Amino acid sequence: MPKTKKVVALIEDDAMIADMYKAKFSKAGFDIQNALDGATGLELIKRVKPDIILLDIIMPKLDGFQVLRQLRAEPEFKKIPVVMLTNLGQEEDVKKGQELGATDYFIKTNFTPSAIVDKVKSILK
Numbered sequence: 001m002p003k004t005k006k007v008v009a010l011i012e013d014d015a016m017i018a019d020m021y022k023a024k025f026s027k028a029g030f031d032i033q034n035a036l037d038g039a040t041g042l043e044l045i046k047r048v049k050p051d052i053i054l055l056d057i058i059m060p061k062l063d064g065f066q067v068l069r070q071l072r073a074e075p076e077f078k079k080i081p082v083v084m085l086t087n088l089g090q091e092e093d094v095k096k097g098q099e100l101g102a103t104d105y106f107i108k109t110n111f112t113p114s115a116i117v118d119k120v121k122s123i124l125k
Helices: 015-027 038-048 064-072 091-099 113-124
Strands: 007-011 031-035 052-055 082-086 104-107
Touching (some): 007 015, 007 038, 015 031, 015 113, 031 038, 038 064, 052 064, 064 082, 064 091, 082 091, 082 113, 091 104, 104 113
Parallel strands (some): 007 031, 007 052, 052 082, 082 104
């Protein structure tokens, strides 16, 4: 059976922020799955094989950079777009994300959840 909805994996340790994004993406017609730490996030990604991953950086167990590094090391997950969605806006963090293979890098405070939904739609086009 073909997937009808695009699947978004949201790896975000702040439950309130995660719920806000879940509501926005669900309303926009996405199937959004989320995990509250990096290790659970990796398991989720391996299980659901999402169309795109939204990844926070500062999280328990594994941080976003560690998750991204592990994903990019596995051929099966190399092609999945990964968007860093974080409050870390330092140039070296952005650069590190790009070097590790992030598709894009958004600072949460600079974008509304609706804007993030729009960005994800354009990446998935």
